[in-house]
Amino acid sequence: MSASLEQLLSLQQATLVSLSRLLEQEKTAIVERKAADIAQLANEKLALIHKVQQQDHQIASHAQRQRLVDEATLAEQVTQIKAIVTRCKAINEVNGEALQxxxxxxxxxxxxxxxxxxxxxxxxxxxxxxxxxxxxxxxxKA
Known part of the structure; x- marks a missing residue:
């Protein structure tokens, strides 16, 4: 049995919130110059990004994906998810510049x-x- 569209959106939103928190931890590790933490957080970040991509693929291929546009509550949740993605991209950009x-x-x-x-x-x-x-x-040799 496949997950409902609502479940997939909630899962993706939760994963993106986790990614956002992790990026904040990465920023702190960069500022404090904790190389081991930076490496560990980078691995965790890649895993979360991969998970988000998988979830996005599941949502895109869902049989009821048209509901994302048709239903206001789902459209609002998609907007919230896009805002989290935008925030994650901004934090990641700052972290990249700090690392450089x-x-x-x-x-x-x-x-x-x-x-x-x-x-x-x-x-x-x-x-x-x-x-x-x-x-x-x-x-x-003296």
Whole structure:
């Protein structure tokens, strides 16, 4: 027995509300720079998005899908669902931009470390040429 159109809409709405909450948690994890949480939440987000897509397919292929347009209560629920989707997209966009900024900051910091490390390992040859020596002072056998 297949689910009613009302059940499918309620299920999709609940899944989208869960996705919205998860995106808010992801935003917090990004701000707090909790890499493990970000990875876990990304996996959960993908699972929820997949679930929403499956539910959407079930609704689209439902025998009574015309009722979504004909009945005011169902049309209103569809409007609410679309509003949640729009909110999820906006939050996800903000999270993506925040992740890109965090990644750029990480690369800048990493470059500074690389430059700093290079300066500390630099020495000069007897001909006056600069060279990096990684074992400077570590191979003394006195």
């Amino acid at each position: 900024r965090a990644q750029l900051s990480f690369h800048k910091l990493n470059n500074l470390f690389q430059q700093s490390r290079g300066k500390h390992q630099m020495t000069y040859t007897s001909e006056g040429m600069a060279q990096n020596i990684r074992s400077l002072g570590t191979n003394i």
